[in-house]
Amino acid sequence: PTSEAPAEPVELWVQSGNGGADALLAGYEELNAAFEAANPGVTIKFEVKSFTELVDTLPLQLSGDDVPDVTQVNQGYGSLGQLVTSGLVAPLDDIATASDWAGRQGEALIALNGRFSPDGKDMGAGELYGVSATGAWVGLYINKEIAKSLGYDAAPTSLEEMEAMLAKAKEAGVPGLMFGATDGGEQIWLMANLLMGYTSPQTVTDVINGVNEQLPPETLQAAETMQKWAEAGYLTEGWAALDSTEVLGMFAEGEGLFALNGSWNVFQSDTPENYGLVPFPLASASEIGAIASGDLPWSVPTNAKNPDLAKKYIDFITSPEASEIWIKAGQVPATISGNEQALVEANGLVGVSADAIVQWVNIMTNGTPIGFPDWATPTWYDTIAQSSTALMAGEISPQEFVDALQADYGAFTAERKAS
Template identity: 30%
Template sequence: MKKLAFAALAAMFVLAACAPGSSGSRPVNRQAGDVKKDVAAMGQVTLTIWDQEVRGGQEKQITTLNEQFQRRYPNVRLNRVPRSFDDLRSTLKLGLTGNDAPDVVQVNNGKQDMGAFVKAGLLLPLNGFARAYGWERRFPEPVWRLATYPDTGDVLGEGNLYGVPQTGELVGIYYNKTILAKLGLQPPKTWGEFDATLAKAKAAGVLPIQLGNLDKSAAPHLFTLGMHRFGGPDEQLGLATGRPGASWKTEANRMAAQQLLDWVGRSYLTPGFAGLKGDDSAAKFTKGEGLFHVDGTWLMPDLRSSMHDSVGFLLPPPQSNGEVSVTGGTGIPWAIGAKTKNPDAAAAYLDFITSAEAMKVQAENGGLPVFDVAGQPATGLQREVFDGWLKASSSNAMIPYLDYATNDAYEVVTGGVEQLMSGQLTLNGFLDKLQADLDASHGGR
C-alpha cells in the first residue's frame, strides 16, 4: 500500500492546485491565491446544504453550528435539507446533476459514492481551499487519505482532496459494566480473555453478544473483528481500499470467517438476529440484554444517555505481536458540488464547521471530534472513545470500512456475511464471492 507522508500530501496539494483539469469539462482545481475568504464581502448568498446529521447529537451539533455561522455572516442564508443516510445516498447523484444542485453535500467516502462522483466531475476539488484555510494542518494523514481520489475515481487514498470531515468514527466493542462485574470479570485485554469472557457469559445464562442484522450492516462488523484478530494491518488496508493484488483467500481471513461461524454455532449471538433491526438490537443492549455489542462510535450519545456509567468501550485486543487494528475512519465528509455558484462561501462554511470551535460543539453534544480530541473535557464512555480515536488515528491501526473497496462492495460484503452465517455459503464460497468482486473491479484480473 502506497502511503503518503504528511509533507508529501502537502506537496501534492501544491501540484494539484497548479495543474489544469484533465479535460475542459472537469471542475477547476483552484489555486490557493484565488480563494476569497472575506464572507461579508460576498453579498447576499444562499447555500443549499444536504446532510444526514439526523440523530440526536448530530442534529444538535449541526443546528448549533448553523445558527452560529448565520449570526457571524448574516448575509449568508443556509437552506438545510436533512435526510437519512439511505435517502441521501439514493438521491445525491440526481441532486448533483440537477438544475438546482446543492452547494454543500455530505458524500460517503466509498468508490460507489465519492469515487463515482469524482469520476463524473460532480464534486469540486478542495486542494486550493485546503491550502488557503490551512486544513492540511488540522487532520492527521490517515484521516486525509479517506477523502482523496484521482480523476478516475478508482483509487481511494490518492489524488485530489474532495471532502473534509467533522467527526471520527471507530467500530469497537461496547460492554455492559454492570453485567461484567456480576460475572466477576474485568474488561478483556487480550483475545484469550475475550474468548473466556464469552464462554463464561454463556455458561451463566447471559447473552454474550447483542446483534441485530435484519438490515445486514451489523454482522460484517463481527467479521472484521476477526480480521483484526488474525490479519495484519497492511493486508487489511489493501482489502478495504480495493488495491490490486489484495487477496481474500488467506489463512487470516479464513480464520476470521471461522470465528464468526463458531460464535453462531455456540449461540453467542442474539437468537433470531437475522430478523432483528440494528437499532432495535442497540436498544436491547441499553436495557441489559447482552454483555457486548460491536458497533460504531456514532451510538455513543444514545448509549451514554440510556446507560450512563454502566457502559464502556474497548478497541479490539492486540494480536500476539502487539499489533492493533480497528475499523474506522471519518464521519461522512462534507463536499462542495461542482455546480455551485458560490464556491468561496461554501468553502467558508466547511471551514467553520470543521474549526477548533466546532470540535468543542461536537464534544459537547456527545460526538467524536475528528481532531483536537485530547483537549476536550470528557469522562467515562466519551473519554474511552476519545482515547481510542487518538490511538487509532495517529497510526496505521485504522482500517477503512470494507464497503469502500469496490463499486459493489457494500452489497457483496453484507450479503455474503449474511449467507455465510445462515449456511447458504460455505466458508470458501464466502471468500470466493468477495474475491470475485475484487477481481471484477480490476477488470477480472
C-alpha cells in the first residue's frame, strides 16, 4: 500500500506486547521498514514489552498524556473491556469500513478480537476497538506414524473417533494425549473444545461473551469426559507436574499420539511428514470450530498524537500484501489473501508449520472461530485451571467443577450486566 508523504517529519510510536516472540517481531521489523518507505518522513519508534508488562501497565499508561500512537491490547472483559469502559481507546470503524477489514478477516474474527459496546459491558458486538495482524489457534497435533501403527490413516474427524483412538493407544502402551497442567492453558483448551463438541461453536462464543448468566448444562458432560480421560490413563504420565511446553517438546521427539497446543508453538522436526496439526474434532466431521483468535489486537489510544497515521499503520500491517511477509516469517496472517498455499510452498514451510497456516484458512473460511474461554471473566483463567487439575486428579466431582466455574462466571456476568 502507498500513501501521501506527510508535510513534515513524524515519529509514530508503536508499542508491542510480543516480547520474546522473535520470529513475530522479525515480521514487524520488515513491515515497519516497508511502512516507512511508503510514507516518506515517517519514522517508527517500535517499543517492545512482555505480554504481562503490557497488560499490567496499559490502564495507567493510556490515562496519561504521553501515550503511544498505536499499541497492542489484550482481548477480554478484564483488559480491552476495561480500556473501553474508561474511554482510553478510540473506535476504528471508519478505517475498518473504508478498507473492508471484515472482508479481509471475516466478521466473526473481527468481532471476537475487537468489538465492544461503548460502555465496555458487551463483548463481541458494537464498535471496533482493535484488530489483529496475525492469527493464533489451538489445535490437535497428531503423530501420523503412531496413528498408522494403530491402524489409522488420518486425524480423527469426530470426538467419538478421537476417544476410540485414545483407547487404542492406551491398549498399545502409547501415551494418548501429551498433556501438561502446571501453566493452566491446556485444561482450559480441553474444556472449551469438549464443550464445543457437545454443543456448538456459537454456544461457546455466547459463554465467552457472557450472553447468559448460566453455563450450558453440557458443561457437566465436558467435565465428566475430562475426568474419564485422566482416570483411564489417556494422558501423559505425571501430567499434573508437567507444563504444556515441556510435553509438546516430548511430543516433537516422537512421544505420544496427540498433543493439544497452539499454532504459535509449531516445532521443527527432522521428519516433518510424520506430524500434523488439525482442528480439534467436534461432534461430526461436517462441523469445524476452533479456539482461533488473533494475536494481541492493535488499538489507537484516545490520547494518541497521530491518530490518522496510527490507523493507516494498522491498515498496512493487516493488509493482504502483508500476508507475504508474515508467511515468510513463518507466522499465521490473520488476513486471508487467498494465496496462502502458494506462499507456504514458496517459503518451504512443511509439516505443522504449513498446517498452522493452511488450517487457519480452513477454520476461517469453512468453520467458526471462537475466543479464548478465559476472556469471559478477569479471574476465570485461574478458576478453570485450578478446578480442572483437581477434577482430573479425582479430588473433586464433575458437578463440583461446574459449580466452581459457575460461581465465578455467574457473579461476574451478573455484576457486569447490572453495573
